[in-house]
Amino acid sequence: MTEKCELTLTINGRRHDIRIDPRRTLVDAIRDDCGQTGTHIGCEHGVCGACTILLDGEPVRSCLMFAVQAEGRAIRTVEGLAKGDVLHPLQQAFIDNHGLQCGFCTPGFLMLATGVLEREPDISDEDLLDVLSSNLCRCTGYANIIKAVHAARDQMKASSGAR
Amino acid sequence: MTAANNKWIGQSVERLEDPPLVRGRGRFAGDISFPHQLCLRVVRSNHAHGRIVSIDTTAARALPGIVAVWTAADIPEVPPIDFREGRIPALEPYRQPVLAIDKVRYVGEPVAAVFAEDPYVAEDAADLVTVEIEELPILLSAADPPGEFAGGRNTEVSIIRQGHGDVDAVFRSAPMVVELELAIGRHSGVPLEARGAIGRYDASRDLLELHGAAKVPHRVRELLSRMLGITPSSIHVHEAHVGGGFGIRGELYPEDVLVCVASMRLGRPVKWIEDRREHLIAANHSRQQLHRVRAAVDRDGTILAIDDLYFHDQGAYVRTHAARVVHMTAGILPGPYRIPAYRAVGHFRLTNKTPAATYRAPGRFETTFVRERLVDAIAVKLGLDPNEVRRRNAISKEEMPYHRPLQALGEEIHHDSGDYVGLLDKLLARLEWDKLKAELARRRAGGEAVGAGFAMFIEKSGLGPADGVRIEVDTSGTVELITGGASIGQGFETVMAQVCAEAIGVHYKNVRVTHGQTDRIAFGIGAHASRATVMTASATHNGALKLRAKALDMAAELLQAPADALDIVDGKVVRKGQPSGPSITLGEIATHLEPTSKTLGTREPGLSVEGWFRTEHQVYPYGLHFAVVKVDRETGGVTVERYVIAYDIGRAINPALVNGQIVGGFAQGLGGALLEEFTYNERGDPLATTFADYLMPTAHETPAVDVLLREDYTSPLNPLGIKGAGESGITGVGAAIASAIDEAIGVPGAVTQLPVTPQRLKQILNARR
Numbered sequence: 001m002t003e004k005c006e007l008t009l010t011i012n013g014r015r016h017d018i019r020i021d022p023r024r025t026l027v028d029a030i031r032d033d034c035g036q037t038g039t040h041i042g043c044e045h046g047v048c049g050a051c052t053i054l055l056d057g058e059p060v061r062s063c064l065m066f067a068v069q070a071e072g073r074a075i076r077t078v079e080g081l082a083k084g085d086v087l088h089p090l091q092q093a094f095i096d097n098h099g100l101q102c103g104f105c106t107p108g109f110l111m112l113a114t115g116v117l118e119r120e121p122d123i124s125d126e127d128l129l130d131v132l133s134s135n136l137c138r139c140t141g142y143a144n145i146i147k148a149v150h151a152a153r154d155q156m157k158a159s160s161g162a163r
Numbered sequence: 164m165t166a167a168n169n170k171w172i173g174q175s176v177e178r179l180e181d182p183p184l185v186r187g188r189g190r191f192a193g194d195i196s197f198p199h200q201l202c203l204r205v206v207r208s209n210h211a212h213g214r215i216v217s218i219d220t221t222a223a224r225a226l227p228g229i230v231a232v233w234t235a236a237d238i239p240e241v242p243p244i245d246f247r248e249g250r251i252p253a254l255e256p257y258r259q260p261v262l263a264i265d266k267v268r269y270v271g272e273p274v275a276a277v278f279a280e281d282p283y284v285a286e287d288a289a290d291l292v293t294v295e296i297e298e299l300p301i302l303l304s305a306a307d308p309p310g311e312f313a314g315g316r317n318t319e320v321s322i323i324r325q326g327h328g329d330v331d332a333v334f335r336s337a338p339m340v341v342e343l344e345l346a347i348g349r350h351s352g353v354p355l356e357a358r359g360a361i362g363r364y365d366a367s368r369d370l371l372e373l374h375g376a377a378k379v380p381h382r383v384r385e386l387l388s389r390m391l392g393i394t395p396s397s398i399h400v401h402e403a404h405v406g407g408g409f410g411i412r413g414e415l416y417p418e419d420v421l422v423c424v425a426s427m428r429l430g431r432p433v434k435w436i437e438d439r440r441e442h443l444i445a446a447n448h449s450r451q452q453l454h455r456v457r458a459a460v461d462r463d464g465t466i467l468a469i470d471d472l473y474f475h476d477q478g479a480y481v482r483t484h485a486a487r488v489v490h491m492t493a494g495i496l497p498g499p500y501r502i503p504a505y506r507a508v509g510h511f512r513l514t515n516k517t518p519a520a521t522y523r524a525p526g527r528f529e530t531t532f533v534r535e536r537l538v539d540a541i542a543v544k545l546g547l548d549p550n551e552v553r554r555r556n557a558i559s560k561e562e563m564p565y566h567r568p569l570q571a572l573g574e575e576i577h578h579d580s581g582d583y584v585g586l587l588d589k590l591l592a593r594l595e596w597d598k599l600k601a602e603l604a605r606r607r608a609g610g611e612a613v614g615a616g617f618a619m620f621i622e623k624s625g626l627g628p629a630d631g632v633r634i635e636v637d638t639s640g641t642v643e644l645i646t647g648g649a650s651i652g653q654g655f656e657t658v659m660a661q662v663c664a665e666a667i668g669v670h671y672k673n674v675r676v677t678h679g680q681t682d683r684i685a686f687g688i689g690a691h692a693s694r695a696t697v698m699t700a701s702a703t704h705n706g707a708l709k710l711r712a713k714a715l716d717m718a719a720e721l722l723q724a725p726a727d728a729l730d731i732v733d734g735k736v737v738r739k740g741q742p743s744g745p746s747i748t749l750g751e752i753a754t755h756l757e758p759t760s761k762t763l764g765t766r767e768p769g770l771s772v773e774g775w776f777r778t779e780h781q782v783y784p785y786g787l788h789f790a791v792v793k794v795d796r797e798t799g800g801v802t803v804e805r806y807v808i809a810y811d812i813g814r815a816i817n818p819a820l821v822n823g824q825i826v827g828g829f830a831q832g833l834g835g836a837l838l839e840e841f842t843y844n845e846r847g848d849p850l851a852t853t854f855a856d857y858l859m860p861t862a863h864e865t866p867a868v869d870v871l872l873r874e875d876y877t878s879p880l881n882p883l884g885i886k887g888a889g890e891s892g893i894t895g896v897g898a899a900i901a902s903a904i905d906e907a908i909g910v911p912g913a914v915t916q917l918p919v920t921p922q923r924l925k926q927i928l929n930a931r932r
Contacts, residue, residue, distance in 0.1 A: 021283060023283065024283070031193070031194075032196075036187070037187070037190075037191075037193070037194040038186070038187015038188065038189070039187070040191065040193070040355075040356070040406070041193065041436075042355045042356070042357075042439070043439040043853070043854050044438055044439055045439065045853055045854065045855070047853070047854035047855060048355060048439075048854055050355055077187065078185075078186065078187035079186065079187045079188075081186070081187075082186055087185065087186075091185040091186065094181070094185050095177055095178070095181045095182070095185060096177070098175075098178070098819050098820065098822075098823050100181060100184055100185065101407075101652040101653060101654070101823060101827060102354070102355070102356070102404070102405060102406045102407045102408075102651065102652025103180065103181070103184030103185070103189055103404065103406070103652065104189075104191060104354070104355045104356045104404075104406030104407060104652075105355045105406075106184055106185060107187050110185065129862055129863065130863075132862045133861040133862045133863040134861075135861075136355060136854070136859055136861060137355065138352075138353060138354055138355045138407050138409070138827075138830075138831070138859065139355075139407055139652050139823075139827045140823060140826065140827050140830075141823075141826035141827045141828075141829055141830035141865055141868065141892075142830065142860075142861075142862040142865045143826055143865070143867050143868065144823065144826070145862070146862060
């Protein structure tokens with residue numbers, strides 16, 4: 001058996017010093033070693049997107065990476081979206097538009113959409129549909145997820161313009 | 164959000180479930196852990212059928228971190244997985260053992276169990292278990308002659324028969340007969356959260372706990388009690404957040420039994436989390452049937468008789484549902500139509516594939532495809548519009564309630580209310596059908612392969628006979644509604660809170676809904692067969708009215724006014740019409756009703772009640788699906804351009820949630836109609852073992868759905884007039900899309916098999932060249 005390695009993961013600005021097998025996936029480390037279980041595991045082969053997190057601002061599948069590959073990089077997960085009691089516009093939009101049913105895929109969609117809207121605040125509906133097609137949802141039939149992300153995009157744009 | 168006079172029913176209020184879920188604070192099975200827990204990894208058969216010669220676990224046991232490795236020989240006292248509804252002796256020989264005994268019968272069957280300190284190490288050890296198999300002949304089609312199961316029994320478990328009238332005589336004298344052979348593919352619910360179970364034995368209290376349960380916690384407790392010989396009160400089954408149900412999640416599977424038995428025997432909590440490959444080969448499949456169906460028809464399109472011979476591919480074992488789906492198929496096939504003579508003969512057969520059970524709208528998705536294909540074929544043969552055939556045969560509103568001497572889920576079918584043709588007319592008006600039809604014809608004339616199709620169906624929901632709830636108000640005035648229902652993502656908590664809050668007179672957010680905890684209430688039906696809103700909400704309504712009466716009785720004394728002069732508004736009892744006059748809160752009333760209270764008098768202590776609802780019949784909601792598709796003749800790809808679902812729900816507690824159920828169901832139906840299929844090679848190896856092979860619709864393939872939600876005919880069978888909603892979005896999708904594809908490519912009756920994958924459609928198109 002390979003020696004365990006010590007590393008530090010920075011999740012939502014907080015440092016987690018952990019000791020793990022080098023083969024441990026990032027999502028397992030985030031969930032089991034750092035206790036941040038909001039990020040979910042849906043397929044472990046990078047198709048469903050339930051484990052989507054932001055790594056240095058980019059949406060990635062955390063099931064397809066080793067935890068050691070994330071050392072020194074900024075990890076953001078669903079737990080970091082709200083500011084205290086104030087929900088992120090995307091979280092609020094998912095509630096307002098009934099964009100979730102069982103809620104299992106929701107953290108992945110929220111992080112995917114956060115990453116995309118931060119990078120491309122003016123993204124068109126068509127491009128957004130392309131992006132959202134990279135994650136799977138089995139409950140909603142997607143229409144309300146799309147509506148929610150449109151609403152959040154428009155609101156985020158309006159509030160950044162007002163500043 | 165507030166509602167005038169606490170009127171919560173009918174409001175699309177925001178869900179109680181959402182805040183923790185959008186913040187990553189949900190608690191799904193994988194999120195539950197206990198100190199010192201072990202991990203279970205299941206070693207599964209790589210052979211579709213064979214005799215187990217030997218299982219060598221030596222190398223696995225030798226690995227550091229391995230606590231135990233079990234085969235069937237290690238758990239001789241554990242019986243096969245039993246049936247949910249109780250003992251059915253005739254089917255018992257076909258039950259699945261928890262770990263394979265003597266033979267393996269499908270790829271994915273559990274043959275050994277590895278218990279380890281760490282899940283990665285458990286997987287390493289599982290790879291070291293070697294299973295020697297002597298291969299046996301493989302049976303992959305239920306329509307092929309049965310093979311040997313064991314002990315002189317063959318793979319035909321039983322033949323299901325339902326029917327009425329002299330079918331042979333009708334066919335002998337019928338002016339016209341239409342005959343079809345139709346196949347429905349093997350697909351399943353495939354929730355985004357795979358299965359998970361954590362067993363924990365608390366020796367200090369002699370209690371076995373199963374965490375991660377879903378759908379039917381109380382049934383699971385009964386089953387475990389029966390199988391393990393433990394009293395029901397020594398078992399607590401706990402539902403957590405559930406990442407999608409769809410029929411398949413929450414049944415009792417071998418892995419659930421293993422974590423329970425191991426937690427007792429090994430003295431440590433045992434956690435099992437399924438991976439996706441396992442899920443696709445080991446959790447229940449569904450749907451696969453082949454129908455040879457014929458209809459005797461009059462020259463005006465009146466159906467005189469239907470005769471259906473079908474083969475139900477059950478996979479390798481009969482699981483918890485026993486013969487439910489194959490039986491339901493026979494009972495529900497006539498759907499919304501008057502069928503004077505009817506015969507269904509279903510061959511319930513095992514094959515060397517993953518065992519099958521229910522998936523959202525079991526028996527209805529399949530039979531709606533069969534029946535509506537038949538309607539289309541009759542229309543073609545007689546040169547009629549298919550909707551003319553539907554009008555001629557649909558049960559009319561004047562005939563309601565309509566009794567049919569067939570059974571669904573063990574009850575005689577009793578169409579409770581509705582106007583099937585009336586709903587068709589409303590749908591046609593919504594579509595501006597004449598205009599749309601002309602437009603599609605014009606596009607076809609221009610060379611486009613576009614077409615439209617309809618499907619008419621009935622659903623069934625609210626299986627009885629009874630459900631009960633307990634409602635308690637604490638001294639802060641917070642209402643707790645305790646139910647044996649289950650939340651599988653459908654919004655159960657919100658809907659129950661709305662019903663409870665309206666009847667009592669409080670804000671719905673002031674109701675805490677407890678569900679799926681067998682230690683909190685003795686009885687519960689869970690969430691399946693679109694029962695929850697009909698049964699549990701009716702019990703909630705009845706209980707909440709009792710609680711209100713109890714609160715008013717106490718308040719009458721305290722406010723010196725007759726109870727009928729009082730009202731409860733926002734959790735306060737006031738005099739009717741005097742909202743700002745003297746008042747007393749429900750919390751204060753609860754204090755006055757405490758056992759030690761001086762004001763209690765001779766009343767039963769506690770502001771708490773039990774509420775029950777009983778019913779003899781299920782309710783039968785109904786609807787129509789409508790699709791416009793465009794076919795790419797080069798690739799065989801199908802794009803759904805437009806989809807409309809008309810559905811009469813009787814009464815919608817929360818229209819946004821109903822809409823969500825229907826639209827979500829549609830997306831799953833779309834998968835079953837065009838994309839999703841569990842296929843096997845000739846050796847019985849499953850070919851759909853990842854999400855790259857098992858194709859579920861993404862946002863790209865899923866069009867927006869227009870839902871025409873009607874509340875025209877409330878059900879007379881429950882106090883709120885409710886009919887179920889959970890399955891109506893999926894029921895007609897295969898049928899409507901098949902019909903639309905026929906029209907798009909100009910080949911009536913072209914589609915005889917679901918899913919209509921691009922390969923299959925290309926074959927159809929090539930054959931016509």
